[in-house]
Amino acid sequence: MASIKEFQVTFDCAEPVRVGRFWCEVLGYVGPAAPEGFESWDAYDRSLPAEQQGSWFACSDPTGAGPRIYLQRVPEGKVVKNRLHLDVRTATGLVGEERVRVLEAECERLVALGGTRVRLLVADEENESCLVMQDVEGNEFCLD
Incomplete structure (x- = not known):
């Protein structure tokens, strides 16, 4: 049985x-790229019925290495x-x-984009420092 090599993360x-x-x-x-016949993704989205506008979005790694979101x-x-x-x-x-300096600098950049700093977890005997954040809707993630 072949193993799956690609996956998508869904929010x-x-x-x-x-x-x-x-x-x-x-x-x-x-x-996402503009579908054929549309100048932009936003133009395509505006063409949909009102209840479907803004109902989904997809992000892709331009190198193809990371998973689609x-x-x-x-x-x-x-x-x-x-x-x-x-x-x-x-x-x-x-x-x-x-x-910690690098984590803090990236945190500042992401806060300017609408993210929220939650807390810095300082290094201990097992783990290096990481910084817990939230995206623009409160989904938690870590700068590691």
């Missing part, structure tokens, strides 16, 4: 386009802590104060 959210554009900026991903509108809001979260590998290989 349930209230505003897929807003959340998707945030993640494009975080990860250096790109949004799909965002879909759902009626209910986030109520509890995520059971799954993304670790954004910002400071791989760095330790100590240098690692």
Whole structure:
């Protein structure tokens, strides 16, 4: 039996386009291409019936290495802590104060985009420091 090599990460959210554009900026991903006959994704979206406008968005790694991120509108809001979260590998290989400086700098950039800083988890005997954040709808992720 062949193993699956590709996967997609799906977010349930209230505003897929807003959340998707945030993640494009975080990860250096790109949004969906304009479908044939449309000058842009936004022009395509505006052509849909009102109830379907803004109902989904997809982000892709332009290099093809990372997983696709799909965002879909759902009626209910986030109520509890995520059971799954993304670790954004910002400071791989760095330790100590240098690692924290890099994490803090990326945190500042993401806060300017609408993200929220939650807390810095400082290094211990087993783990290096990481910074817990939330995206524009409160989904938790870590700068690692």
